[in-house]
Amino acid sequence: MPESATSKEGVAGGGAAPAPxxxxxxxxxxxxxxxxxxxxxxxxxxxxxxxxxxxxxxxxxxxxxxxxxxxxxxxxxxxxxxxxxxxxxxxxxxxxxxxxxxxxxxxxxxxxxxxxxxxxxxxxxxxxxxxxxxxxxxxxxxxxxxxxxxxxxxxxxxxxxxxxxxxxxxxxxxxxxxxxxxxxxxxxxxxxxxxxxxxxxxxxxxxxPSAGRVRPRDLDPIGVLLLGAGLLALLLPLVQEQQWPGNEKWLLLVVAAALLAAFVGWESGCGRRGTAPVLDVSLFRLHSYWLGCLLSLLYFAGFTSIFFISTLYLQAGLHCTALEAGLAITPFALGAAAAAGPGGRMVGRYGRPLVVVGLSMVVVGLGATAFAVHVVPGRGVAWAMAAPLLLAGVGSGLVIAPNLTLTLSQVPVVGGGSAGGTLQTGQRVGSAIGIAAVGSVFFAQLASEGWTTAFDLGLVVSVAFVMGALVVALADVAASRRARRHMSHPSDRERGRDEQPDRQ
Structure with a gap:
């Protein structure tokens, strides 16, 4: 049995902190x-x-x-x-x-x-x-x-x-x-x-050291089941679109809406029941938090689905090797990794506009990727995609880490763990939704239009998710500027109240 990190007590002074x-x-x-x-x-x-x-x-x-x-x-x-x-x-x-x-x-x-x-x-x-x-x-x-x-x-x-x-x-x-x-x-x-x-x-x-017994209700199993069932009902008609003929499958979206509404209702009542919710609904009263979570969900739905359709297009459509396909999409990841550190440092100075710049770079990079597919013929497109994907990757590095910082900026320290976990949950759920939605469009077009058209339209859906995240970020920037103007310039009514004693 290993020794606990807290098992070695300092000997100097009665209240000494545990030795590392x-x-x-x-x-x-x-x-x-x-x-x-x-x-x-x-x-x-x-x-x-x-x-x-x-x-x-x-x-x-x-x-x-x-x-x-x-x-x-x-x-x-x-x-x-x-x-x-x-x-x-x-x-x-x-x-x-x-x-x-x-x-x-x-x-x-x-x-x-x-x-x-x-x-x-x-x-x-x-x-x-x-x-x-x-x-x-x-x-x-x-x-x-x-x-x-x-x-x-x-x-x-x-x-x-x-x-x-x-x-x-x-x-x-x-x-x-x-x-x-x-x-x-x-x-x-x-x-x-x-x-x-x-x-x-x-x-x-x-x-x-503090480990003990855990009650099943402390893990909120009903909340997990409601959220899981709701998301499954949302994803099924998208993923199975080609395998399930007929339009009846889209009725599952109604079921999904009902289950997700029941999930929100259940989570809202956890406080009255004295149980810990899987999702703390009160956090979404914070403007920066709910907006950052929405932006994160939309962005992860867009950028993770790009890799899904790109590897299929390069290998199955253009007959590139797995290594060539891996090399083609690696620049995105390298750009994201390189920009994440500077992005985390710059967000304190530039705030949400930095995220807007990053999202704009992702949109431009993905647009240039689609252009490269049409300009460069055959397997050479694997190399032509590298530069625009590098640009998109650098933009991604200016989105994820800064958005994490901004999203958690107003969250009390005591709720930081739950808030961070909820944000990560939104990222993974966004990835699943994006792959389902983009894959549905991609495979629907593949059968009738071919690989290039399928990739183009799949990329359009991916970019649409990223554009949605960009709209959210722009709306936040505009709201912040209005709030600053309101604080620096009193309203006409307030000026009227200030001037009233002078008239008297």
């Missing part, structure tokens, strides 16, 4: 490797989709569920998993999540059918959701002061690297193992990392 765990940096390394794996599995699988399609003869809907299923379950369980770690012990929940994630990765790699793969990906999402919130909580537990800032900085770097190397690593694995079975190694690569992480985590991670 001497193994905290090794423990952080374990956390970072685990976080790298869970985030890598969001980006690396995109490059493998065409190989999965050919190897398992997967229908288009299953390809969408391979991505959406992971993102959706990951997002839905983030907040309950964080709460479970606080109550039952972060080390215990981290180990459970790591075991689930590693075993599910093995099941993904061994999948004999696409249905099997979808189920294994959903279970993999459960493991990822159990791991992710424990990492930030463990960093807060093990570090303090400047060390905590360094640790979070290292974690942010790992987030950027995992996104950047995913497409390239996936392309290299498929290139090495062959297009027929290479996609399996995209999942098998997690096995040695998972086993080593599990063994080291048992030895190095600290216990949670």
């Amino acid at each position: 765990d001497p193994r905290r940096w090794q423990a952080l390394g374990v956390c970072l490797v685990a976080g790298f794996m869970t985030l890598l599995d969001i980006s690396i699988v995109n490059v493998a989709l065409p190989s999965i399609r050919n190897g398992l003869r997967s229908p288009e809907s299953d390809l969408q569920w391979v991505l959406s299923g992971y993102s959706l379950v990951f997002g839905l369980l983030l907040i309950p998993a964080g709460r479970l770690g606080d109550a039952r012990g972060r080390r215990e929940v981290f180990l459970a999540g790591l075991a689930v994630f590693t075993l599910a990765s093995a099941a993904c790699g061994a999948a004999p059918t696409s249905f099997w793969l979808v189920i294994a990906r959903v279970i993999q999402g459960v493991g990822g959701a159990l791991i992710s919130p424990q990492i930030s909580a463990l960093i807060q537990q093990m570090f303090s002061g400047q060390e905590r800032g360094r640790a979070f900085g290292m974690f942010s770097t790992v987030v950027g690297i995992s996104t950047a190397v995913g497409p390239l690593l996936g392309g290299l694995l498929i290139q090495a193992a062959g297009p027929a079975e290479g996609w399996r190694w995209v999942f098998y690569v997690n096995l040695p990392l998972g086993v080593v992480c599990f063994l080291l985590a048992r030895r190095l991670l600290p216990d949670t």
